[in-house]
Structures are given as structure tokens and as C-alpha cells.
Amino acid sequence: xxxxxxxxxxxxxxxxxxxxxxxxxxxxxxxxxxxxxxxxxxxxxxxxxxxxxxxxxxxxxxxxxxxxxxxxxxxxxxxxxxxxxxxxxxxxxxxxxxxxxxxxxxxxxxxxxxxxxxxxxxxxxxxxxxxxxxxxxxxxxxxxxxxxxxxxxxxxxxxxxxxxxxxxxxxxxxxxxxxxxxxxxxxxxxxxxxxxxxxxxxxxxxxxxxxxxxxxxxxxxxxxxxxxxxxxxxxxxxxxxxxxxxxxxxxxxxxxxxxxxxxxxxxxxxxxxxxxxxxx
Amino acid sequence: xxxxxxxxxxxxxxxxxxxxxxxxxxxxxxxxxxxxxxxxxxxxxxxxxxxxxxxxxxxxxxxxxxxxxxxxxxxxxxxxxxxxxxxxxxxxxxxxxxxxxxxxxxxxxxxxxxxxxxxxxxxxxxxxxxxxxxxxxxxxxxxxxxxxxxxxxxxxxxxxxxxxxxxxxxxxxxxxxxxxxxxxxxxxxxxxxxxxxxxxxxxxxxxxxxxxxxxxxxxxxxxxxxxxxxxxxxxxxxxxxxxxxxxxxxxxxxxxxxxxxxxxxxxxxxxxxxxxxxxxxxxxxxxxxxxxxxxxxxxxxxxxxxxxxxxxxxxxxxxxxxxxxxxxxxxxxxxxxxxxxxxxxxxxxxxxxxxxxxxxxxxxxxxxxxxxxxxxxxxxxxxxxxxxxxxxxxxxxxxxxxxxxxx
Numbered sequence: 001x002x003x004x005x006x007x008x009x010x011x012x013x014x015x016x017x018x019x020x021x022x023x024x025x026x027x028x029x030x031x032x033x034x035x036x037x038x039x040x041x042x043x044x045x046x047x048x049x050x051x052x053x054x055x056x057x058x059x060x061x062x063x064x065x066x067x068x069x070x071x072x073x074x075x076x077x078x079x080x081x082x083x084x085x086x087x088x089x090x091x092x093x094x095x096x097x098x099x100x101x102x103x104x105x106x107x108x109x110x111x112x113x114x115x116x117x118x119x120x121x122x123x124x125x126x127x128x129x130x131x132x133x134x135x136x137x138x139x140x141x142x143x144x145x146x147x148x149x150x151x152x153x154x155x156x157x158x159x160x161x162x163x164x165x166x167x168x169x170x171x172x173x174x175x176x177x178x179x180x181x182x183x184x185x186x187x188x189x190x191x192x193x194x195x196x197x198x199x200x201x202x203x204x205x206x207x208x209x210x211x212x213x214x215x216x217x218x219x220x221x222x223x224x225x226x227x228x229x230x231x232x233x234x235x236x237x238x239x240x241x242x243x244x245x246x247x248x249x250x251x252x253x254x255x256x257x258x259x260x261x262x263x264x265x266x267x268x269x270x271x272x273x274x275x276x277x278x279x280x
Numbered sequence: 281x282x283x284x285x286x287x288x289x290x291x292x293x294x295x296x297x298x299x300x301x302x303x304x305x306x307x308x309x310x311x312x313x314x315x316x317x318x319x320x321x322x323x324x325x326x327x328x329x330x331x332x333x334x335x336x337x338x339x340x341x342x343x344x345x346x347x348x349x350x351x352x353x354x355x356x357x358x359x360x361x362x363x364x365x366x367x368x369x370x371x372x373x374x375x376x377x378x379x380x381x382x383x384x385x386x387x388x389x390x391x392x393x394x395x396x397x398x399x400x401x402x403x404x405x406x407x408x409x410x411x412x413x414x415x416x417x418x419x420x421x422x423x424x425x426x427x428x429x430x431x432x433x434x435x436x437x438x439x440x441x442x443x444x445x446x447x448x449x450x451x452x453x454x455x456x457x458x459x460x461x462x463x464x465x466x467x468x469x470x471x472x473x474x475x476x477x478x479x480x481x482x483x484x485x486x487x488x489x490x491x492x493x494x495x496x497x498x499x500x501x502x503x504x505x506x507x508x509x510x511x512x513x514x515x516x517x518x519x520x521x522x523x524x525x526x527x528x529x530x531x532x533x534x535x536x537x538x539x540x541x542x543x544x545x546x547x548x549x550x551x552x553x554x555x556x557x558x559x560x561x562x563x564x565x566x567x568x569x570x571x572x573x574x575x576x577x578x579x580x581x582x583x584x585x586x587x588x589x590x591x592x593x594x595x596x597x598x599x600x601x602x603x604x605x606x607x608x609x610x611x612x613x614x615x616x617x618x619x620x621x622x623x624x625x626x627x628x629x630x631x632x633x634x635x636x637x638x639x640x641x642x643x644x645x646x647x648x649x650x651x652x653x654x655x656x657x658x659x660x661x662x663x664x665x666x667x668x669x670x671x672x673x674x675x676x677x678x679x680x681x682x683x684x685x686x687x
Contacts, residue, residue, distance in 0.1 A: 184396075186394050187396055187398060190392055192357060193355060193384060193390040194384060194389060194413050194457070195382075195385030195410065196413045197413075204398075204412070205398060209398075
């Protein structure tokens with residue numbers, strides 16, 4: 001009896017099960033996963049093409065306008081200087097790739113996350129069901145799920161984006177749900193009293209009032225997506241993670257530094273601009 | 281008066297498996313026992329009453345008496361556990377979703393204690409909210425919302441946000457939102473309770489003014505006795521989920537159904553609550569029509585009824601003046617034909633809505649019973665000093681009894 005608690009023997013071979021399970025998925029369903037990849041791939045390619053074809057000056061103008069509209073004068077100045085610096089550091093193309101990746105993953109996060117967040121906000125049961133998955137998505141070390149991602153989707157930028165989506169999805173779900181829950185029950189009651197259908201309650205009352213919280217979620221999702229850039233580079237994704245990983249491999253501290261600096265500055269720019277979204 | 285809403289044996293039990301508590305209630309157990317044994321809360325039990333079209337019906341009770349639950353069952357924001365609620369003969373408790381939406385959008389609207397205005401919408405869009413839900417186009421609903429805002433005295437504020445307005449003004453927006461859909465029934469859940477006393481009185485007056493223009497059926501929830509007395513045509517008193525008494529303010533005041541109701545009214549000064557209209561009597565004074573009747577005929581009638589004074593009315597029952605036996609005799613001696621030279625100067629009159637306290641000065645300075653007029657100037661009756669004192673006495677019967685026990 002005491003033998004069991006000596007723990008010198010592996011009684012639950014979970015690692016084998018997972019190994020076999022993923023192997024089985026790969027041999028039987030790899031084609032299916034390649035199909036799942038398609039919409040992400042197309043969106044990403046479109047975005048990459050867009051940022052590649054646009055002259056840097058136009059991109060800078062676009063960002064300056066966004067900053068001006070949503071975040072004010074100081075952020076506009078900061079944005080312009082940041083993009084100039086990145087250009088002078090010789091990382092413009094990498095930055096545009098990263099930008100395309102971030103926008104692509106955030107787009108998919110929003111499309112999936114906002115409806116899931118609304119559902120979780122309106123149903124306690126669904127919220128309870130969803131929570132462990134969100135916890136797992138946020139805390140599982142990215143390296144763990146990079147392996148199955150690579151096995152199922154092969155390496156490259158698209159796989160990087162897929163891994164990023166998994167990692168960056170939880171905040172927008174959580175904050176959308178929170179936003180819906182924070183709407184005063186009296187307002188919902190008033191809407192119902194005036195003959196609102198459940199859909200009207202959502203569209204006319206709950207969602208508009210949850211919008212600042214949804215925007216905060218979007219902002220967090222963007223930040224999390226940026227933090228995955230380096231990790232995604234490990235599975236062959238391009239962008240600003242490239243110089244960092246290359247610097248790591250060849251001990252070129254200078255190269256790693258300019259890559260890292262660009263990521264931080266880009267993150268700050270995106271953060272300041274998107275924080276302004278919710279306030280409008 | 282036709283019956284607008286009829287509530288029949290309504291029960292509301294909160295919690296899982298409410299039928300269990302329903303059975304226990306039928307077995308004669310009380311709320312507390314049921315709550316201890318099952319964890320179920322009895323919100324409303326066996327409520328039955330009816331509300332007439334065009335009246336202000338006040339549901340009064342302390343917090344926890346089930347009055348807010350009751351009003352929410354009228355438009356099924358809370359579904360009753362059992363019983364029926366008929367609005368124009370349609371049972372709200374069992375109607376389908378489409379009928380329920382139609383009821384809420386067209387027939388019944390609601391004003392809330394916390395105002396419950398949409399902070400993201402302008403005052404105009406708030407007022408138009410009900411019509412927007414009903415799918416009315418923007419132009420029409422804005423026009424109607426503007427009219428409603430005008431009715432409540434908020435013209436010029438349509439572009440503001442609710443949060444920019446004071447509490448009283450916010451509730452005016454709430455009222456406008458209720459009025460925009462032009463409902464037959466207006467549910468008001470402690471609508472003025474969050475306002476400070478001065479503004480509250482102002483809003484009550486506003487409501488009465490609106491009511492005099494368009495007769496709606498208003499169900500008004502309140503915990504404030506003064507408010508109930510002031511605006512209620514009839515009052516239902518709730519206690520512990522039960523309706524303990526329904527009646528006009530005077531009926532309840534003069535004849536409380538039980539100790540709970542009596543306790544409500546203890547400390548209430550009847551001179552504040554009873555109005556001149558309540559205690560005016562029509563029977564005891566001779567009326568003299570103006571046309572055709574000369575001073576001789578008038579005097580004859582006064583003598584026959586053994587009265588000192590006569591009240592002269594025109595064909596519309598408007599008070600023209602008061603004559604006395606002496607002034608009539610003087611007129612006859614002078615050979616006059618028309619009554620008006622015999623009118624006593626400054627006869628003094630009071631309004632039906634004046635409280636007993638208001639009419640006291642008038643009553644003490646005149647030797648004759650003071651005439652009571654309705655809001656549109658029609659003669660309703662008179663109040664004599666005797667009548668006044670008798671009313672006071674009747675309302676104080678219990679006080680000496682208590683003192684006797686004390687001594």
C-alpha cells in the first residue's frame with residue numbers, strides 16, 4: 001500500500017497519452033488543420049502586402065492621424081518620433097511585418113473574443129465553463145503549445161499568428177464579460193420594461209455601455225500579442241522577433257537590443273493610441 | 281368607472297421550486313416558517329384588487345412589503361408564481377411573448393425610483409427609447425419625444441446627457457420617457473422617493489397636472505403616506521406580501537382595517553390629510569337658483585328650511601353670492617326684484633383640495649358656513665364650524681382611551 005506513495009514509479013503516463021493523441025491528430029487530420037489555417041493566412045498576407053506596398057511616409061502619416069484623433073498632441077509627437085527612430089535603426093520592414101501579425105491576430109481575437117465575452121457576460125454557467133480554458137490559455141508557457149502548433153500547422157509566420165491568437169484571446173473575453181456584467185441591472189430592467197427584446201437589450205444598452213471595457217480588453221489583447229512576437233519568431237515567424245532571436249543565437253547584444261527596443265516602443269505607441277479608443 | 285387592471289389571487293415566490301412554498305402557504309404556514317424550512321421567499325401572497333381606468337392607484341407599504349414586486353408583475357418584469365393579472369381582459373401572467381412586448385411597448389410604461397436613464401444616450405433619445413424599441417422611425421419618435429419633454433417642462437434640454445441634469449430633472453426625463461409612448465397605464469415605482477422633499481412635492485403636482493390633461497391609469501408605488509394621501513384616488517396597503525386594505529384615503533383613514541394600517545396613520549394629523557372637499561356637506565343648506573327667483577320666494581325657502589343663510593348659484597352651479605334672511609328682508613323693504621343687491625360682502629370660499637388646516641382662518645372669521653368650491657369654481661357644499669369640530673373629534677376617539685390606560 002505504501003508503495004503507491006513512494007512515487008518512484010510513473011502511474012499516470014499523461015505524457016505518452018498527449019504524445020500519441022497529437023501524433024494521431026497529425027497523421028489523420030493534418031489536412032483539416034491546414035484548412036483552418038487558410039483564413040488567417042489570407043488575412044495576414046493581405047495585411048503584409050498592405051504595409052509593404054505603402055510607402056513609409058504614408059504609414060507614418062496614418063499613425064500620426066490616428067494618434068491625433070484618439071490620443072492628443074503628445075502621443076502624436078511620440079508616435080512620429082518612434083517610427084522615425086525605427087526607420088533609422090533599419091528595422092522598418094520587420095516592424096511592418098510585426099504590425100501585420102499583431103493586427104491580424106487582434107482581428108481574430110476580437111471576432112472570436114467579443115461574442116464569447118458577451119455570452120460569458122450574460123450567462124453565469126457559460127462563464128464558469130469558459131474560465132479554466134482562459135486560465136490555461138494565459139498561463140500555459142507558450143513553448144508548450146508551440147510544439148503541437150508546429151506539428152499541426154508547420155512553421156512560419158502564420159503558425160506564429162495562431163499561437164499569438166491563443167495567447168492574446170483571454171483579456172478581450174474577460175473584459176467584455178466584465179463590461180457586460182457591470183451594466184446596471186436597473187438599466188436592463190428599464191429597457192425590458194419598455195419592450196426591448198433580449199437582442200435589443202444587448203445592442204442598445206449592454207454593449208454600448210460595456211464598450212469602454214471592451215476597448216480596454218482590446219488594448220490588453222494588443223499588448224499580449226506584441227509580447228508574443230519574440231516567441232513566435234522561434235517557430236519561424238518573421239518580424240521584430242527575428243533580430244532578437246538571431247542576436248540570442250549569435251550573442252550579438254547590439255542586434256538583440258535594437259530589436260527589443262523597437263518592440264517596446266511599438267507597444268507603447270499602440271497602447272497609447274488604443275487607450276484613446278475607449279475614451280471616445 | 282371601468283375596470284382597467286384586475287389582479288386575482290396573485291402569488292410570487294422567489295427561489296427554486298416555488299410550488300413547494302405555494303403548497304405550504306395553502307397548508308396555513310407563514311412566510312417565516314417557509315423561509316426557514318425551504319429557503320424560499322414569499323414575495324406576494326394572495327393579492328387581489330382591481331384598478332379603475334383613469335385613477336391614480338397608490339400601492340403603499342414599508343420596504344419588504346412586496347409592493348415593488350407587485351408592480352413588476354403588472355408588466356411581467358417579474359413573472360407571477362400563480363394567479364392572474366388582467367389588463368383590459370388580457371391575462372398578463374400567461375400571454376405570449378409577442379403580446380407581452382406589445383403590452384410593454386404600447387399600453388404600459390414605467391418610471392423608476394433610480395430614474396434608470398441610459399447614460400450613453402441624450403435626453404431626447406432617452407425620452408424616445410420606448411418608441412425606438414417599437415421600431416418607430418427616428419423622425420417620428422424624436423417629434424413625439426420632444427412633445428413629451430415639453431409636457432414635463434424640459435424643452436431646451438434635449439441635447440444634454442442625463443448626468444448633466446439635477447435629480448428632479450432626471451426624473452422628469454424618466455417621466456417623459458414614460459409619456460412618449462402615450463401609454464394607457466403608467467407604472468411608477470417609488471418614482472419620487474429619491475428626490476428631496478421640495479422637488480418631490482413639485483413632481484407630485486406635475487403628475488396631477490398631467491393627469492388632469494389626459495386621464496391615464498396610474499399605478500404609483502410609495503412608502504410615503506403623505507404622498508399616497510396627496511395623489512392617490514385609491515390606496516392599497518401591503519404588508520408582508522399581503523394586500524391588507526384597499527380604499528380611498530378617507531376610507532382608510534377613518535376606518536383602518538387592522539393595527540398595521542392604524543399604525544401607519546398614527547401621528548398623522550387629520551387636519552393635514554382631510555380636505556375641505558372631504559368634509560363638505562351639501563344637504564344642510566338651502567340652494568337658491570338665480571334666474572326667476574325673486575327675494576320673496578328666496579326668503580320663503582329660508583324660513584321653511586329654518587336657515588339663516590342662502591347660497592346663490594347660477595345654472596352651472598357657480599356660486600354667485602350668499603344672502604341672509606336679514607339682507608333679503610331689507611331688499612324686499614326697498615322693493616328690489618333682483619337678488620344681487622342682497623349679497624353679503626366678501627362671502628369667502630375655500631377650494632375642495634384645501635386641507636382642514638388651510639380653511640381654519642376662513643371658518644373662524646365668517647359667521648356663516650363656508651362654501652366649498654371645486655377647482656373649476658363649481659359649488660360643492662359648505663363646512664360649518666360644527667362639522668369641522670365633529671370631524672376632529674371623530675379622528676381623536678382613540679387618544680383619550682390610551683390616556684385612560686396610562687393613568
